[in-house]
Amino acid sequence: MRTLSILLVISIICSEFIPVSGSQANANSSGNSDFCLQLLQQMTLEEKIGQLHQLSLRGDIGEETKKAIRAGKVGSVINIEPRYMNQVQELAEKESRLKIPLLYGRDVIHGYKTIFPIPLGQAATFNPGIVREGARIAATEAYSEGIRWTFAPMLDISKDARWGRIAESLGEDPYLSSVLGAAMIEGFQGKSLADKYSIAACAKHFVGYGAAEGGRDYNSTNIPPVLMHNVYLAPFRAANQAGAASFMASFNDNDGIPLTGDTELLRNVLKNKWQFPGVVVSDWNAINEMIKHGFATNRTEAALKALQAGIDIDMMSSAYTNELQQLIAADSSLMTLLDDAVLRVLRMKQQLGLFEKPYNEANPSLLYAASHLESARQAAEESFVLLKNNNLLPLKPEWNTLAVIGPMADAPHDQLGTWVFDGEKDKTITPLRALREYTGRKLRILYEPGLEYTRDLSRKGLKKAVETAQKSDIVLLFLGEESILSGEAHSMADLNLVGLQSELVAEISKTGKPLVLVVMAGRPLTIEKEIEQAGAVLYGFHPGTMGGPAIARILLGDVNPSGKLPVSFPRHTGQIPVHYNHNNTGRPAPEKLPSLYEIPREAKQTSLGNTSFYLDYGFRPLFPFGYGLSYTRFEYSDFKITRNELHSSGEISFSVKLRNTGNYTGTEVVQLYVQDVVASVARPVKELKRFERVQLKPGEQKEVVFTLITDDLSFYGRDLVKTIEKGLFRTWVGTDSSQGLQLEFKY
Numbered sequence: 001m002r003t004l005s006i007l008l009v010i011s012i013i014c015s016e017f018i019p020v021s022g023s024q025a026n027a028n029s030s031g032n033s034d035f036c037l038q039l040l041q042q043m044t045l046e047e048k049i050g051q052l053h054q055l056s057l058r059g060d061i062g063e064e065t066k067k068a069i070r071a072g073k074v075g076s077v078i079n080i081e082p083r084y085m086n087q088v089q090e091l092a093e094k095e096s097r098l099k100i101p102l103l104y105g106r107d108v109i110h111g112y113k114t115i116f117p118i119p120l121g122q123a124a125t126f127n128p129g130i131v132r133e134g135a136r137i138a139a140t141e142a143y144s145e146g147i148r149w150t151f152a153p154m155l156d157i158s159k160d161a162r163w164g165r166i167a168e169s170l171g172e173d174p175y176l177s178s179v180l181g182a183a184m185i186e187g188f189q190g191k192s193l194a195d196k197y198s199i200a201a202c203a204k205h206f207v208g209y210g211a212a213e214g215g216r217d218y219n220s221t222n223i224p225p226v227l228m229h230n231v232y233l234a235p236f237r238a239a240n241q242a243g244a245a246s247f248m249a250s251f252n253d254n255d256g257i258p259l260t261g262d263t264e265l266l267r268n269v270l271k272n273k274w275q276f277p278g279v280v281v282s283d284w285n286a287i288n289e290m291i292k293h294g295f296a297t298n299r300t301e302a303a304l305k306a307l308q309a310g311i312d313i314d315m316m317s318s319a320y321t322n323e324l325q326q327l328i329a330a331d332s333s334l335m336t337l338l339d340d341a342v343l344r345v346l347r348m349k350q351q352l353g354l355f356e357k358p359y360n361e362a363n364p365s366l367l368y369a370a371s372h373l374e375s376a377r378q379a380a381e382e383s384f385v386l387l388k389n390n391n392l393l394p395l396k397p398e399w400n401t402l403a404v405i406g407p408m409a410d411a412p413h414d415q416l417g418t419w420v421f422d423g424e425k426d427k428t429i430t431p432l433r434a435l436r437e438y439t440g441r442k443l444r445i446l447y448e449p450g451l452e453y454t455r456d457l458s459r460k461g462l463k464k465a466v467e468t469a470q471k472s473d474i475v476l477l478f479l480g481e482e483s484i485l486s487g488e489a490h491s492m493a494d495l496n497l498v499g500l501q502s503e504l505v506a507e508i509s510k511t512g513k514p515l516v517l518v519v520m521a522g523r524p525l526t527i528e529k530e531i532e533q534a535g536a537v538l539y540g541f542h543p544g545t546m547g548g549p550a551i552a553r554i555l556l557g558d559v560n561p562s563g564k565l566p567v568s569f570p571r572h573t574g575q576i577p578v579h580y581n582h583n584n585t586g587r588p589a590p591e592k593l594p595s596l597y598e599i600p601r602e603a604k605q606t607s608l609g610n611t612s613f614y615l616d617y618g619f620r621p622l623f624p625f626g627y628g629l630s631y632t633r634f635e636y637s638d639f640k641i642t643r644n645e646l647h648s649s650g651e652i653s654f655s656v657k658l659r660n661t662g663n664y665t666g667t668e669v670v671q672l673y674v675q676d677v678v679a680s681v682a683r684p685v686k687e688l689k690r691f692e693r694v695q696l697k698p699g700e701q702k703e704v705v706f707t708l709i710t711d712d713l714s715f716y717g718r719d720l721v722k723t724i725e726k727g728l729f730r731t732w733v734g735t736d737s738s739q740g741l742q743l744e745f746k747y
């Protein structure tokens with residue numbers, strides 16, 4: 001049965017080909033839909049295996065590697081520098097027998113040269129348009145330097161800020177991650193992969209990687225099938241629907257099965273059930289690592305399990321190039337799996353137009369283009385979340401002597417964030433530089449870092465920082481994390497500010513000067529104490545090259561912040577996981593909770609409240625998913641169901657009126673949440689189902705309309721079949737996940 005389904009997939013892959021003329025063994029590809037099949041039929045076993053072998057090459061390559069490429073034993077290369085690309089491509093395209101071009105890949109995660117906010121920051125924009133634009137710009141710059149494949153978007157649902165890779169994620173919500181992940185894929189891939197400046201996207205890490213136990217990277221995950229289908233697979237389903245050219249399997253073992261060897265999820269769900277026609281690449285050395293997982297005895301078994309599970313390309317483990325030949329000699333039935341994998345790779349290369357245009361024509365004028373920097377600044381502006389504002393922001397006209405203090409005020413490298421290989425720190429405009437260069441009004445900038453970097457344990461700069469604060473009208477204190485403290489393999493058990501940053505806040509706070517905190521980090525931090533000492537707090541997830549101008553324009557009122565949190569902020573690390581879309585449990589915590597120090601001494605052994613909360617930190621987060629303030633105020637009214645045709649057209653529509661009742665033009669992210677109150681499996685207390693950015697002038701009002709379809713109200717039950725069940729639904733519309741106008745309806 002399985003062989004038949006694979007043969008079916010092979011014919012589907014070929015039938016979808018958009019044949020292009022190639023310079024390889026005289027196959028006339030134009031108009032001939034069997035282009036890849038013809039090529040496959042000419043390939044030796046070694047050449048087939050070669051297409052599945054991926055190398056990471058930096059610098060000039062040695063003779064061994066050149067020989068392997070000439071022999072057709074390498075299919076794709078990552079991390080190669082642009083200056084070597086064409087000469088290495090010639091080894092394949094001119095000197096190999098079938099002249100199959102190499103595919104060049106790179107981690108272009110949130111920008112190539114022009115660096116956008118880290119994906120968690122882009123998620124805070126709740127703006128698919130700017131996210132798509134950012135990916136488009138990244139693709140344009142990367143393409144202009146020869147890159148045709150990026151390992152992005154990262155779509156791992158992340159509810160644990162201890163996990164360093166939350167920085168690369170789009171946050172805790174499946175719907176937001178699905179919408180923005182699809183936007184990134186559209187941005188990277190454009191209308192056609194064959195178009196100039198289109199590069200192949202890679203939906204990663206499939207799947208569940210963000211649920212690492214303890215938030216410790218690479219750790220095991222234990223996601224049961226129902227939760228897997230309702231939450232963790234959701235953004236990947238959207239990625240497949242958006243036409244992602246490739247997927248990357250994740251490092252984690254889920255319920256004991258490494259995803260690299262998980263036939264159920266890779267082959268049965270992704271390739272067969274979802275009919276994904278593209279390429280699945282392993283993560284770095286992950287095939288070999290199945291030995292360490294205790295899932296394979298040796299590299300031979302690891303290679304077999306990976307091929308059977310559905311890994312097409314082996315990233316950097318060399319298991320395929322060393323083991324597949326003997327495996328196929330021992331079991332010729334594996335050839336069907338091999339051919340399927342090779343066809344997927346050939347198809348991707350063909351769709352990218354590589355057979356026609358294997359060489360790169362560099363165009364350095366595109367790097368850091370003014371329009372790119374402008375978009376990066378807009379993305380950064382929209383990524384900042386105003387967490388608190390006791391009427392300090394925007395900075396009052398009379399406040400012109402500004403103390404700029406803190407280790408992140410002028411940190412051009414760290415402001416870029418994690419996963420930046422090609423962006424250059426000397427292109428970064430920091431807040432200090434932006435404020436010094438600001439021309440919108442006359443400012444006197446007094447700068448004293450106080451701490452040299454976020455982990456600085458030296459107190460030698462604190463005194464001067466305090467003295468500087470005392471000379472100012474208001475203090476702008478820039479704190480957070482160096483970029484190396486988040487990202488891959490950089491998990492933290494404690495989310496408090498590192499180093500002496502908290503002490504710096506306390507010392508500055510003692511001056512009594514108005515204090516604005518501006519935080520730049522790769523994750524939520526537990527900064528409740530510091531927030532209490534400040535009059536205003538602006539939070540950014542490493543905002544990239546143009547973070548400085550974005551911050552300056554926000555602080556000085558040229559831009560009204562509109563960011564919303566894509567992830568809940570814990571009050572204390574011990575609360576994690578503290579996400580909004582949790583189940584109710586049989587004993588949900590009450591509104592009013594006892595405070596730890598109000599509990600009487602020798603209290604009777606009746607459990608306090610008999611409900612689910614922490615005696616010391618309650619159960620609510622510091623800030624909920626979707627939270628973010630504005631310089632203006634928005635009022636919601638008249639929330640109603642305008643059309644309920646769920647049982648005929650399968651649609652239900654809602655409307656709500658939104659008015660700007662403040663003094664500034666501003667943008668509100670209107671959010672619609674739904675709860676399936678009773679179902680055959682307990683459903684979350686609420687789930688985001690729609691959102692819309694709405695800009696209003698002071699006094700302006702707009703009616704916002706949302707339409708849901710039955711699929712939005714459906715879920716995967718015990719049988720893993722998506723279904724909608726009769727019963728009561730609740731829905732909220734509002735400014736974040738903790739509040740809103742409420743309605744009920746029945747299905």
Ligand code: GLC
Pocket residue numbers: 107151204283284488
């Ligand atoms: C890394 C990451 C993956 C990345 C790959 C190539 O280990 O897990 O996200 O794309 O290797 O750099």
